Amino acid sequence: MKDILIKNGRIINPATGTDEIGDLLLSNGRIKQLGQNISCQNNETIDATSLVVCPGFVDLHCHLRQPGFEAKETISSGSKAAAKGGFTTVCCMPNTNPPLDNLPLITYVNTIAEKEASIRILPIGCITRARKGDELADMAAMAQAGVVGFSDDGSYVKNPQIMRRAMEYSLPLGLPVIEHCEDTALAADGQMNEGIVATALGLCGIPAAAEDVAVARDIILAELTGARLHIAHVSTKGAVELIRQGKKRGVRLTAEVTPHHLALTEERVLGFNTQAKVAPPLRTQSDIDALIEGLIDGTIDAIATDHAPHTINDKLCEFGSAACGISGLETAFAVLMKLVHSGKLPLPMLIAKLTNEPASILRMRLGSLEVGAPADIAIFAPDIEWTVDTANFASKGHNTPFAGETLKGKVRTTIYSGQIVYQDNE
Amino acid sequence: MNNLLALDISAWQHRHILDIQDFSADEINLVMLTADIMSKHMSGPIKKTGSLRGKTIVTLFYEASTRTRGSFELAAKNLGADVVNMTVQSSSVSKGESLINTLNTLESIGADMIVMRHHLSGAHYSAVPFMRANLINAGDGWHAHPTQALLDLYTIRQHLGSAQGLKTVIIGDIRHSRVAHSNIWCLSKMGARVVLCAPPTLLPAGLDNTHNLFPKVEVEYNISNALVDADVVMELRLQKERMRGDLLPGLDEFIYGYQLNAARLALAKPHVIVMHPGPVNEDVEMATDVLHSPRAVVTNQVTNGVAVRMAILQLLSIG
Numbered sequence: 001m002k003d004i005l006i007k008n009g010r011i012i013n014p015a016t017g018t019d020e021i022g023d024l025l026l027s028n029g030r031i032k033q034l035g036q037n038i039s040c041q042n043n044e045t046i047d048a049t050s051l052v053v054c055p056g057f058v059d060l061h062c063h064l065r066q067p068g069f070e071a072k073e074t075i076s077s078g079s080k081a082a083a084k085g086g087f088t089t090v091c092c093m094p095n096t097n098p099p100l101d102n103l104p105l106i107t108y109v110n111t112i113a114e115k116e117a118s119i120r121i122l123p124i125g126c127i128t129r130a131r132k133g134d135e136l137a138d139m140a141a142m143a144q145a146g147v148v149g150f151s152d153d154g155s156y157v158k159n160p161q162i163m164r165r166a167m168e169y170s171l172p173l174g175l176p177v178i179e180h181c182e183d184t185a186l187a188a189d190g191q192m193n194e195g196i197v198a199t200a201l202g203l204c205g206i207p208a209a210a211e212d213v214a215v216a217r218d219i220i221l222a223e224l225t226g227a228r229l230h231i232a233h234v235s236t237k238g239a240v241e242l243i244r245q246g247k248k249r250g251v252r253l254t255a256e257v258t259p260h261h262l263a264l265t266e267e268r269v270l271g272f273n274t275q276a277k278v279a280p281p282l283r284t285q286s287d288i289d290a291l292i293e294g295l296i297d298g299t300i301d302a303i304a305t306d307h308a309p310h311t312i313n314d315k316l317c318e319f320g321s322a323a324c325g326i327s328g329l330e331t332a333f334a335v336l337m338k339l340v341h342s343g344k345l346p347l348p349m350l351i352a353k354l355t356n357e358p359a360s361i362l363r364m365r366l367g368s369l370e371v372g373a374p375a376d377i378a379i380f381a382p383d384i385e386w387t388v389d390t391a392n393f394a395s396k397g398h399n400t401p402f403a404g405e406t407l408k409g410k411v412r413t414t415i416y417s418g419q420i421v422y423q424d425n426e
Numbered sequence: 427m428n429n430l431l432a433l434d435i436s437a438w439q440h441r442h443i444l445d446i447q448d449f450s451a452d453e454i455n456l457v458m459l460t461a462d463i464m465s466k467h468m469s470g471p472i473k474k475t476g477s478l479r480g481k482t483i484v485t486l487f488y489e490a491s492t493r494t495r496g497s498f499e500l501a502a503k504n505l506g507a508d509v510v511n512m513t514v515q516s517s518s519v520s521k522g523e524s525l526i527n528t529l530n531t532l533e534s535i536g537a538d539m540i541v542m543r544h545h546l547s548g549a550h551y552s553a554v555p556f557m558r559a560n561l562i563n564a565g566d567g568w569h570a571h572p573t574q575a576l577l578d579l580y581t582i583r584q585h586l587g588s589a590q591g592l593k594t595v596i597i598g599d600i601r602h603s604r605v606a607h608s609n610i611w612c613l614s615k616m617g618a619r620v621v622l623c624a625p626p627t628l629l630p631a632g633l634d635n636t637h638n639l640f641p642k643v644e645v646e647y648n649i650s651n652a653l654v655d656a657d658v659v660m661e662l663r664l665q666k667e668r669m670r671g672d673l674l675p676g677l678d679e680f681i682y683g684y685q686l687n688a689a690r691l692a693l694a695k696p697h698v699i700v701m702h703p704g705p706v707n708e709d710v711e712m713a714t715d716v717l718h719s720p721r722a723v724v725t726n727q728v729t730n731g732v733a734v735r736m737a738i739l740q741l742l743s744i745g
Contacts, residue, residue: 202569
């Protein structure tokens, strides 16, 4: 393997607070040197003038759909989409068919990933058997096989006693329980956020309280058990405040937010736009403001895509029949750059929420440019504009409300373990 | 029908009828004037015109309906069109065909216009980008029932001249009512004051008038307060099939709080008209004596429905 020398980029490494123009040398799949005017023999040089060089992005939450839904996505296509989006590590959710609730299935995903994925795939195992919420899945065996957390994502663990036991059982495993917080009764039949937009469209609404109630319950259970709880895709102002208070009390709590919940309001659903149908639903501007505030004050640790690819027909139907989800890996970074360009979020903080912060939730030596760390790198042009054209997606899922939108900020090169896995040639 | 030629149809913008909120006041007035002509024609010796002769109109109903479907069918036949009624049970829909494919199939067998009722809000919106035939919404989920709102407005005009400045009170299960939703849009657009009267569990969310995405409405939980000086009262059918146990303790409570009876109606203006989209649950949302009083215009609504739907079909065919 040739060494790679990245010259003259703006190197941002949030883990160490580094933000300077310099060079980065990668060797044998590891970061070898970071500094000024590095030179070396027998290398491949990347000119990063006017580009930003940072750790490869770490996604705590995506859906790769394999096994069972290979028409929507596969580990192979999903990993290519991830690489195109600047991601070098993604955690995949277990709501496959069959759901990933036992050791052989985790081994299956690991084996396929080893063979076919161009980046690091870290599976998440189910909390309960078949995601039914009735009995615990084989959590310890899956931990042995390398899962990085447990989640019934897509479904809320309805029974608080099961959730309590799952948290207790997770304690010796050291892994977080990741909850899709949406109270089932309050969200029943809901299609979008409850409010005047849902009323105007005649759609059944999901109140913000459905999320808040669920978050509150789980924080209380995490406090009771001492377990690690990670709240997936926070979407409401109320949930942000509950998490903030929980962290203040010392609950072992982390949280993520998605790019679409930071960028879009419920009004995107107007016209019965199925591309804007997502769970939890898009909310309001005051929720967005609270989510950004939560990112800035550390209440929300990470940004995760909740990449949820679907086939064309899954979305080309009545709103009430349409699948929930957005294919997000390839647009996540550019969508998030809106926050930077509008002055709401400093660039190093955005990168932190995509790199070292999620990596620390995984407790893995990732998301950093320290010498000796895996050579996982994203290189992007912060000011290049491009128009989202789903025909160019690497993902099989072309379902995105950002189609046709012009975004500013483009991933140019993604390096995983010292190998270039994506190069933008436009 | 010669009068039709004298109408200025330049205001007409619609190829499909999905909703009432995208109608301009001018378009609504054009529908009213066209319906006047249709109404006059129907009261003559020969109801039928030939203006839609050679056109094929398909009604496709995913939900049971007697009057709306019958009204559309008669309207189409009065205009000389051929009508094919498709029900979900007898079509391939039950075999899992997508809505778009179903509608395209109906176009392929020669449908020029399709009148569709669907149980899911916005179903028509998902199909319309792929359609050549005119699509007419005969009711979708909780969302809209545009021809009902138009025939209700027509009935109000007939009895009270215009909707401008009238106090209109809509009572009952507003949350699940596409009739209420379309009437709120239509009446607001035509200058009426809209008061909604229901228990909080039967009202839709977000009616705080802080948003420009929905007309300004007044909410009054107490039926007596709501009825004071009302010009128009619309009682809605209590949709038992949509009711869940958490919305109302029971029928008796609803009758106690929200039934329109003669004593309550006496609070309204003397010229008040009482409307109902039908079918009426007699002695549930409306007491029998009110339904059969001279104030009730429920049968006029049904009659007007045919004229208004003829107007819509006619305008779509020339627009």
